[in-house]
Amino acid sequence: MLVSAVLLFGIGLAGADDNFVRSTQDPQILPVYAIGASNGSFAKVNGRLFEIDGRTGYFAGTNAWWLGHLTRNEDVDVAMQQIADASVARTKTKYKIVRVWGFGDVNKPTNPDAADPYRVWYQLINGTGAAFINYGSDGLQRLDYVVHRAEQLGLKLVLPFVNEWPDWGGREVAYAPACSFEPTWYEDAGCQAVYRAYVRVLVTRYRASPAVFSWQLCNEPRCSQCDVSVIAAWAAGVSAYIKSLDPLHMVSLGDEGWFGPSSGFSNPNGSNYAYEANDGVDFVTNLKIPTLDYGVFHLYPSWWSYPYEWGNLWIQQHDDAGAKANKPVILEEYGSPERGNHTRVLAPWLDTIVKSGLAADQVWQFGPANLSANSADFGDEFTVCYNSSEFALLGTKHAQDMLDKGV
Numbered sequence: 001m002l003v004s005a006v007l008l009f010g011i012g013l014a015g016a017d018d019n020f021v022r023s024t025q026d027p028q029i030l031p032v033y034a035i036g037a038s039n040g041s042f043a044k045v046n047g048r049l050f051e052i053d054g055r056t057g058y059f060a061g062t063n064a065w066w067l068g069h070l071t072r073n074e075d076v077d078v079a080m081q082q083i084a085d086a087s088v089a090r091t092k093t094k095y096k097i098v099r100v101w102g103f104g105d106v107n108k109p110t111n112p113d114a115a116d117p118y119r120v121w122y123q124l125i126n127g128t129g130a131a132f133i134n135y136g137s138d139g140l141q142r143l144d145y146v147v148h149r150a151e152q153l154g155l156k157l158v159l160p161f162v163n164e165w166p167d168w169g170g171r172e173v174a175y176a177p178a179c180s181f182e183p184t185w186y187e188d189a190g191c192q193a194v195y196r197a198y199v200r201v202l203v204t205r206y207r208a209s210p211a212v213f214s215w216q217l218c219n220e221p222r223c224s225q226c227d228v229s230v231i232a233a234w235a236a237g238v239s240a241y242i243k244s245l246d247p248l249h250m251v252s253l254g255d256e257g258w259f260g261p262s263s264g265f266s267n268p269n270g271s272n273y274a275y276e277a278n279d280g281v282d283f284v285t286n287l288k289i290p291t292l293d294y295g296v297f298h299l300y301p302s303w304w305s306y307p308y309e310w311g312n313l314w315i316q317q318h319d320d321a322g323a324k325a326n327k328p329v330i331l332e333e334y335g336s337p338e339r340g341n342h343t344r345v346l347a348p349w350l351d352t353i354v355k356s357g358l359a360a361d362q363v364w365q366f367g368p369a370n371l372s373a374n375s376a377d378f379g380d381e382f383t384v385c386y387n388s389s390e391f392a393l394l395g396t397k398h399a400q401d402m403l404d405k406g407v
Helices: 003-007 073-084 140-153 170-174 189-206 228-245 283-287 310-325 343-355 391-404
Strands: 021-023 044-046 049-052 055-057 059-063 097-099 123-125 131-134 156-160 212-216 250-252 295-299 329-334 360-363
Touching (some): 073 140, 097 360, 140 156, 228 283, 295 310, 329 343, 343 391
Parallel strands (some): 059 360, 097 156, 295 329, 329 360
Antiparallel strands (some): 044 049
16 A cells, blocks of 8 residues: 555645545656657766767856746747747747746645646645645656757756755745754754655656756755754765665755865955855765765855856866866856846956856846746746847857857
8 A cells, every 4th residue: 555545634735636646665756758758978088178969168057946846838938949949939048047946845735726836736745744745737747858858959957956045845834744953954863864765756757858967966065153064964875875776866965065164265455254164065076976976166256245247266276276176067056136237247257167168157137038937936036038139149149159069
């Protein structure tokens, strides 16, 4: 008998379609869309660069966290075609790598009448700490379709398993019923049992797909007042576990890229906030983990109280760290809150990226056009909109500049 059949009633799943909800301990309900059916190859590391579908080079990409939380296939089609430069595109986008949330954690089912992107949920952790997967039309079927379409369009997806922040779950919020946080979420046996069970569900579900660029451990992991060894040990253990399930896909951490005091990097002209191993993260330490295939970092000077010009140094320093470790590095989130005028801030950074050895970059975030869903519900002040005049430079031209770089 399915574990779900025993546990479904009386534990907070009222309102969910129990025909599509199963415990993480149960066999999965298979995808309704073909996964792993395309002829594409798996992305992989080649020196300090990536090989994607037989081409080694430099690539540009974006973040579209909300793709798996759209309930209509038609909206997913439109947005992904705009990202990939398919037949409907009016400009040549040529993005290749897209970061999409692989999580949607709740403690009770969402409102089935909610608008996108608030209706979809993937995992429910109830008051007893038991975890369930929603395989229905407002659950993993939505991520299934994104992976399916990415295969058809030749896009590569970065899929984080959990969020540091409370949006769409959050490791300290949605996981709380399963945790004692002793001494931290990263070291707590209950937290990690639920987390690894969810990792196993996604990895085994999509490991045959060439659309997966990398599995990502967490979006912006932090550990307040922790030594850097806590996150480093957790990242080493989980990434090794993922490699045991799927040795063919890459794995990344998802951190913001803080440097530690012993990293050899500093800010000669001001604050060292980003160089003090903030919240237990040290980019150099984590880059040494052999089961993490590449390094990532983020760039938000407006949030971190740095001048925008400092972003160029931040880019150069992470490139230098990648060169020392002989690993690829991606600037996987960056943005300016100057809505409608992102070019002033981002254009100098893009010039620095193109001149650097960074293997790829992914702007935060892509703003689609002509969806039935209200894109304002999942956009923000950092969004670079597809139908805007600035997209021609920040999206189209930059993607082409990266592709044109010599190897």
